[in-house]
Amino acid sequence: MKVNSPWCSPQTLLSSSTVVLTILLGINPCVAEDLRSEQPQPKLVGVSELFSLQVDADQTVFSKSDLQNIDQLDAKSIHRPQDWDVISAADTPLLQMADRLDNEPAEMEQSSESDNDSGQTESSDKTESTSNNLWRSGRSDGHAPIGVMGDHTHKAGEVMFSYRFMRMDMAGNRDGTTDLTPAQVLQQFPVTPTEMTTDMHMLGVMVAPTDELTLSLMAPYVFKSMEHITRMGTRFTTQSNGFGDIRLMGLYKILDQDRQRIHLNAGISFPTGSTNQRDDTPAGLNQVLPYPMQLGSDTFDLHPGITYLGQSEGWSWGGQALGTIRLGTNGNSYRLGNRLNITGWGARRWNNWFSTSVRLNGNTWGNISGADPRLNPVIIPTADPNRRGGTRLDVGLGLNFLVNKGALAGHRLAIEFALPVYQSLDGPQLETDWLLTVGWQKAF
Ligand SMILES: [Cu+2]
Numbered sequence: 001m002k003v004n005s006p007w008c009s010p011q012t013l014l015s016s017s018t019v020v021l022t023i024l025l026g027i028n029p030c031v032a033e034d035l036r037s038e039q040p041q042p043k044l045v046g047v048s049e050l051f052s053l054q055v056d057a058d059q060t061v062f063s064k065s066d067l068q069n070i071d072q073l074d075a076k077s078i079h080r081p082q083d084w085d086v087i088s089a090a091d092t093p094l095l096q097m098a099d100r101l102d103n104e105p106a107e108m109e110q111s112s113e114s115d116n117d118s119g120q121t122e123s124s125d126k127t128e129s130t131s132n133n134l135w136r137s138g139r140s141d142g143h144a145p146i147g148v149m150g151d152h153t154h155k156a157g158e159v160m161f162s163y164r165f166m167r168m169d170m171a172g173n174r175d176g177t178t179d180l181t182p183a184q185v186l187q188q189f190p191v192t193p194t195e196m197t198t199d200m201h202m203l204g205v206m207v208a209p210t211d212e213l214t215l216s217l218m219a220p221y222v223f224k225s226m227e228h229i230t231r232m233g234t235r236f237t238t239q240s241n242g243f244g245d246i247r248l249m250g251l252y253k254i255l256d257q258d259r260q261r262i263h264l265n266a267g268i269s270f271p272t273g274s275t276n277q278r279d280d281t282p283a284g285l286n287q288v289l290p291y292p293m294q295l296g297s298d299t300f301d302l303h304p305g306i307t308y309l310g311q312s313e314g315w316s317w318g319g320q321a322l323g324t325i326r327l328g329t330n331g332n333s334y335r336l337g338n339r340l341n342i343t344g345w346g347a348r349r350w351n352n353w354f355s356t357s358v359r360l361n362g363n364t365w366g367n368i369s370g371a372d373p374r375l376n377p378v379i380i381p382t383a384d385p386n387r388r389g390g391t392r393l394d395v396g397l398g399l400n401f402l403v404n405k406g407a408l409a410g411h412r413l414a415i416e417f418a419l420p421v422y423q424s425l426d427g428p429q430l431e432t433d434w435l436l437t438v439g440w441q442k443a444f
Contacts, residue, residue: 135261135309137443141316141347141355144309145398146414146439148320148343148359150216150265151307153251154208154443162204164439168432170196173381175427182229185428191230191282191380196292196430199223200244206443214251214263220244222273222295228380230282238289240277245269245296249303260310265322267303271296275332275372288374290382291336292430298330316355319344329370337366337389347400357398361418364391367426381428390425392432394418412441 136142137152144151146164154160173180173192185192201221208214223241230236249267273296281287305322324339345359368385371377377384396418403411418435425431 133258134256135259135311139311139349139355140351140353140400140402141311141349141357142402143400143412143414143441144318144320145345145347145357145359145396145416146400147361147396147398147416147418147435147437148318148345149204149218150249150251150267150305150322151318151320152309153212153214153253153261153263154206156208156211158206158208158443160204160206160441160443162202162206162439162441164200164202164204164437166198166200166202166438167436168196168198168200169434170198170430171433172431173428174423174425174431175429177422177424179431180428185381186229186231188428189378189380191228192428193226193228193380193382193430194235195227197223197225212253214253216247216249216251216267218247218249220246220273224293224295226293226382228281234282236282238279238281238293240274240279240289240293240295242274242277242295244273245301246272247303251307259312260308262306262308265303265305265307265320267305269297269301269303269324271298271300271330273297275330283379288372290375290380291334291368291372291385291388292382297326297336298332299335300327301325302327314349315346316349317344317346324365332372332374334368334370334372334385336368339363339365345396345398347398353402353404355400357396357400357416359394359396359398359416359418361394361396362392363394365389382430387426387429390423390429392420392423394420394432394435396435410442412439414439414441 137154142152147166171194173182173185173194182192182194199222202218204216204218206214206216220243221241222244223239225237225239227237228235247267247269249265251263251265253261253263255262273294275294275296275298277289277294278286279289279293302325303322304325305320307318307320309318310316320341320343322341324341326335326338329335341361341363343359343361345357347355347357349355365388367387367389371385375383377386381387396416398414398416400414401412403409403413414437416437418437420432420434423431
């Protein structure tokens with residue numbers, strides 16, 4: 001059963017270019033309304049009575065004509081099908097009202113996230129200028145594109161849970177910026193990888209002891225699969241899966257003014273991911289897998305960084321630089337290369353529940369120091385510690401949804417799809433074809 005909500009009315013949906021994407025994604029913005037309508041209905045109360053309290057608190061939000069429009073609906077029930085035509089007729093002014101509310105600053109938003117850090121959400125003693133001058137998270141573009149981590153801090157006492165699914169698809173080899181066919185790689189090595197898929201499921205928790213400090217814990221579970229071909233023409237696949245390296249990060253806010261924020265990122269990851277994954281290969285049963293099929297670094301790694309956020313009424317933007325510094329040497333006598341990630345993005349906030357983003361994401365990472373003595377670098381390029389480094393620039397497009405109403409109010413859903421526009425690899429090494437990140441977030 002559909003409730004005649006302004007968000008779900010045919011006028012709104014058809015006039016919006018987002019409907020196609022919404023359908024493609026299988027995400028129905030009306031779901032929350034549907035859920036609500038399935039629940040037992042409370043005793044009917046005059047709508048304007050319900051709103052009258054809010055009108056007292058904020059005279060600027062509802063005009064007299066709005067109240068008259070609401071009063072027209074007073075005697076009708078949205079739960080009685082015979083009244084729907086009457087409600088539809090009165091719908092247009094209500095839609096205009098909804099649009100106006102949509103353009104109001106976040107005071108009217110129902111997200112549980114804080115609108116700014118200086119006081120309580122929707123507190124009436126806060127002046128308009130104060131709330132307009134601070135960066136806010138409680139809007140559809142209030143978080144960075146879902147592929148960015150550690151992008152925002154929380155208000156003291158808030159907790160956020162998140163889940164991300166990430167897929168990285170690699171196919172074909174490259175040396176420098178030159179593509180190589182399997183035959184070309186097989187001139188140097190008896191075996192070459194041809195494709196690799198990495199799936200990562202990541203659970204995250206953020207807690208904020210203070211307005212300045214937010215702590216974030218991220219636990220990945222990884223599935224890897226690599227396909228190969230030998231000089232003899234034999235094809236085979238190896239697989240590994242398990243926990244990756246769990247990362248704890250502190251985010252410390254050092255600037256919060258003029259709708260801009262800066263925070264420092266200080267993370268450490270723990271060697272929870274295995275470097276002893278094995279699978280069957282033509283060389284024998286239960287062989288140690290090469291470096292890219294292992295699940296962690298097996299070292300403690302530091303992740304220092306800095307994040308900048310800015311926003312205007314309809315736009316937001318940001319940037320982050322994040323390093324990965326490996327400490328020591330792992331139990332298998334090697335250390336993965338250090339990594340530097342620099343990313344920048346811009347997002348358009350179309351309304352309170354939908355925003356789109358474009359992101360540039362640059363990564364550069366080094367070769368491996370030392371070597372796992374169980375691997376033979378002459379057999380396959382993935383076993384060579386000096387063929388692991390590279391630099392890549394990706395362009396990502398993202399869609400971000402923030403549910404504003406109903407039982408799922410405050411839930412965020414987001415997707416980001418990225419394609420490399422430049423990659424230079426110490427090869428032969430598999431090249432990245434595309435990356436997909438899908439995520440859910442909810443703050444309490
Ligand atoms: Cu968060």
